[in-house]
Amino acid sequence: GAVVSQHPSWVICKSGTSVKIECRSLDFQATTMFWYRQFPKQSLMLMATSNEGSKATYEQGVEKDKFLINHASLTLSTLTVTSAHPEDSSFYICSARSGRLGRDTQYFGPGTRLTVL
Amino acid sequence: DAKTTQPNSMESNEEEPVHLPCNHSTISGTDYIHWYRQLPSQGPEYVIHGLTSNVNNRMASLAIAEDRKSSTLILHRATLRDAAVYYCILRQTGANNLFFGTGTRLTVIP
Numbered sequence: 001g002a003v004v005s006q007h008p009s010w011v012i013c014k015s016g017t018s019v020k021i022e023c024r025s026l027d028f029q030a031t032t033m034f035w036y037r038q039f040p041k042q043s044l045m046l047m048a049t050s051n052e053g054s055k056a057t058y059e060q061g062v063e064k065d066k067f068l069i070n071h072a073s074l075t076l077s078t079l080t081v082t083s084a085h086p087e088d089s090s091f092y093i094c095s096a097r098s099g100r101l102g103r104d105t106q107y108f109g110p111g112t113r114l115t116v117l
Numbered sequence: 118d119a120k121t122t123q124p125n126s127m128e129s130n131e132e133e134p135v136h137l138p139c140n141h142s143t144i145s146g147t148d149y150i151h152w153y154r155q156l157p158s159q160g161p162e163y164v165i166h167g168l169t170s171n172v173n174n175r176m177a178s179l180a181i182a183e184d185r186k187s188s189t190l191i192l193h194r195a196t197l198r199d200a201a202v203y204y205c206i207l208r209q210t211g212a213n214n215l216f217f218g219t220g221t222r223l224t225v226i227p
């Protein structure tokens with residue numbers, strides 16, 4: 001299957017700092033990328049959807065000024081958690097979809113575990 | 118998004134078949150049935166998807182009821198590496214994203 005990578009795989013930061021997470025589609029061009037968040041023992045929650053070259057669409061309740069998403073190329077999307085606080089500690093997962101691979105298949109990255117102290 | 122209902126957890130013995138059920142009584146004609154699984158501390162992994170006909174791939178089989186109100190993911194021979202949370206998700210044709218429910222936690226007993 002298609003490969004999606006994330007970097008870093010885990011990060012620990014101090015409260016008030018900003019953290020950037022990268023998501024790359026390694027063997028296909030992702031016209032659409034998604035960012036999810038998962039708290040312990042809970043399911044994935046969609047945060048936002050981004051199309052290459054356009055602004056992200058955020059789900060209700062997700063602060064766009066806090067979670068900055070940039071989808072600058074067909075293989076790279078970044079999520080920046082600005083002024084992180086302990087309640088932002090979570091497992092962040094990106095996902096990518098290619099119109100060429102098949103519109104009905106979405107591939108996920110391995111996730112990034114963020115811990116804010 | 119149409120809702121799916123899955124058992125919270127299931128157990129299976131190693132090397133035996135596993136049938137994971139999913140109810141989706143409000144499914145519409147354009148909804149595809151997707152299955153993903155998530156191993157501990159990893160991102161979800163695509164398993165299989167279908168619309169009306171049963172589907173087979175190297176990972177699993179998907180059996181879809183004739184009225185499409187339910188489906189079953191079949192793992193033909195469970196291994197310890199199949200222990201994961203399995204998510205059954207409906208997505209409309211052309212819809213952009215996947216919304217995850219609570220899934221079924223599968224435990225494989227050696």
